[in-house]
Amino acid sequence: MSTSLHQAIMAVDGVTEVFPARNLWQRLPGRAASLLQRNNADADDSALVEVRDLGGRTEAAVRIGVSSDARTPEVVRAVAAAIRNHLSPADVSVKVTVVRIAPARGAAGV
Amino acid sequence: MSMPHDVFECGHTLEELSLYLDTGEFPDPPHLESCPECRSGLDSLRRLSAAGEELFANDLAAAGSGRDDWMKDILANLTLELRPGRSIPLHSDDPADTLSETEGSVIALVRSVADSLPGAVAGKVRLEGDVTVPGEPVAVHVDLAVLFGHPLMPRAASLRQDLATALARHTELNISAIDITVTDVIDAPREEL
Amino acid sequence: MRDQLDVVPDAILAGRAADGDTAAFESLARRYGPHMRASARRLTGSYADADDVVQEVLVQAWQQLDTLREPAAVKAWLLRLTGSRSIDLLRRRRNHASLTGPEDDQPADAVSPGAGPETAVVAGAGITSLKAALSALPEEQRRCWVLKEINGQSYDEIARTLNISPASVRGRLARARITLVREMEDWR
Numbered sequence: 161m162s163t164s165l166h167q168a169i170m171a172v173d174g175v176t177e178v179f180p181a182r183n184l185w186q187r188l189p190g191r192a193a194s195l196l197q198r199n200n201a202d203a204d205d206s207a208l209v210e211v212r213d214l215g216g217r218t219e220a221a222v223r224i225g226v227s228s229d230a231r232t233p234e235v236v237r238a239v240a241a242a243i244r245n246h247l248s249p250a251d252v253s254v255k256v257t258v259v260r261i262a263p264a265r266g267a268a269g270v
Numbered sequence: 271m272s273m274p275h276d277v278f279e280c281g282h283t284l285e286e287l288s289l290y291l292d293t294g295e296f297p298d299p300p301h302l303e304s305c306p307e308c309r310s311g312l313d314s315l316r317r318l319s320a321a322g323e324e325l326f327a328n329d330l331a332a333a334g335s336g337r338d339d340w341m342k343d344i345l346a347n348l349t350l351e352l353r354p355g356r357s358i359p360l361h362s363d364d365p366a367d368t369l370s371e372t373e374g375s376v377i378a379l380v381r382s383v384a385d386s387l388p389g390a391v392a393g394k395v396r397l398e399g400d401v402t403v404p405g406e407p408v409a410v411h412v413d414l415a416v417l418f419g420h421p422l423m424p425r426a427a428s429l430r431q432d433l434a435t436a437l438a439r440h441t442e443l444n445i446s447a448i449d450i451t452v453t454d455v456i457d458a459p460r461e462e463l
Numbered sequence: 464m465r466d467q468l469d470v471v472p473d474a475i476l477a478g479r480a481a482d483g484d485t486a487a488f489e490s491l492a493r494r495y496g497p498h499m500r501a502s503a504r505r506l507t508g509s510y511a512d513a514d515d516v517v518q519e520v521l522v523q524a525w526q527q528l529d530t531l532r533e534p535a536a537v538k539a540w541l542l543r544l545t546g547s548r549s550i551d552l553l554r555r556r557r558n559h560a561s562l563t564g565p566e567d568d569q570p571a572d573a574v575s576p577g578a579g580p581e582t583a584v585v586a587g588a589g590i591t592s593l594k595a596a597l598s599a600l601p602e603e604q605r606r607c608w609v610l611k612e613i614n615g616q617s618y619d620e621i622a623r624t625l626n627i628s629p630a631s632v633r634g635r636l637a638r639a640r641i642t643l644v645r646e647m648e649d650w651r
Binding site: 217226228231232233236237240244253254255256257258259260261262 | 345352357360361363364366367368369371372374375376378379382394421436439441442450
Binding site: 288317319321325326329334335337345348350352353374377378383394415454 | 467468470472473474475478479481483484485488489492493495496497498500502504505512514517518522525526529534554589590592593594600608611612613618633634635636637640641643644647648
């Protein structure tokens with residue numbers, strides 16, 4: 161694959177972050193919040209996208225952050241499509257959970 | 271010197287005086303003004319109490335400020351779990367997919383919209399109603415602290431509008447009401463903000 | 464926004480933190496951290512242990528904040544947790560000491576008074592004599608006194624922290640005060 165799944169998800173308009181699949185922690189503002197953000201194109205997708213076998217069908221689950229400027233329902237639908245697209249021809253069901261809605265990194269504001 | 275169960279000539283005890291200092295309760299309050307033993311006992315206890323306050327003030331000063339390195343180090347070592355709350359569904363074109371947002375993300379969104387109002391700081395935010403069922407009516411409750419001097423009524427109206435817009439943009443919730451309660455008026459010098 | 468939170472009442476901060484706002488939680492920690500530290504130091508007698516207690520209390524506080532029924536009472540709650548954890552630590556330390564021998568149970572950085580002439584000049588004779596008298600109190604009386612005078616707890620709260628009855632608290636506190644008064648007057 162020329163691009164990772166992580167890149168494919170981040171390429172979706174309105175996505176600000178992809179979070180690790182397990183154990184969501186946050187640090188206090190003084191520390192770098194980028195612990196939760198991967199910029200590396202070679203990021204290990206398995207840590208970001210949890211893939212489970214549900215009675216024969218594979219489910220790919222991911223947690224994302226959405227920009228406050230975007231429309232969240234549209235973004236999650238686009239992310240689901242991007243994941244399905246990336247993993248095709250495998251027949252997967254997709255689970256997308258928004259855990260954060262905030263200004264994109266580098267934008268003015270909190 | 272008396273022990274707590276020893277009885278003064280007047281029939282009262284130092285334990286009773288100790289209780290009196292803490293709670294204001296005493297079987298026979300007028301007695302305290304006239305009895306020399308009781309008054310002496312109270313004086314001693316009050317001197318001790320003052321010394322205790324001085325000790326506390328000393329200990330507190332020695333403990334430093336909340337902005338010092340020791341606190342920074344403690345805070346830097348804390349990892350705090352996100353609070354996702356309930357799962358709020360979002361419509362999916364593909365029935366096999368599960369799309370949702372956490373209640374925590376929506377509450378944080380409401381909080382940030384309220385915070386962006388000048389002179390306002392959001393407190394507790396609550397989504398009332400079953401947010402896990404699409405179409406179910408949901409009432410949004412926001413506690414607000416407002417800086418003294420900022421007009422409340424027009425602010426509440428514009429905030430309600432801003433919140434309705436943000437919730438329509440980021441959720442598919444059926445918002446039945448947006449209820450803003452000003453719980454505190456903060457009296458702070460303008461320069462502090 | 465972070466500094467803005469510093470002027471905001473406890474209940475607002477507690478509400479935000481219960482919702483998941485770490486900046487508000489940090490603000491609360493900074494606001495009451497020094498008091499918690501002073502209390503833990505006085506109870507455990509150790510600077511290092513006190514900081515451990517403060518950190519553990521903050522972790523527990525984050526986890527349990529959304530169960531707090533009275534957000535405005537968050538300060539008293541934090542101090543109550545500090546008292547409990549400090550006493551738990553003392554209990555563990557004593558159990559450990561009984562295995563390793565009595566000479567090991569006094570922490571190297573003991574806060575306990577041992578007033579020398581230099582201390583008297585710096586701290587004032589009143590505090591010095593109080594510290595000395597405090598260190599001579601039986602442990603169970605000292606705890607009651609510290610929880611009352613340093614943590615500012617009520618009889619009921621102290622009773623819950625120490626797992627004794629409010630009547631026992633009243634008795635121990637009275638005995639502590641009488642002993643302290645006597646000791647301090649001997650000093651003069």
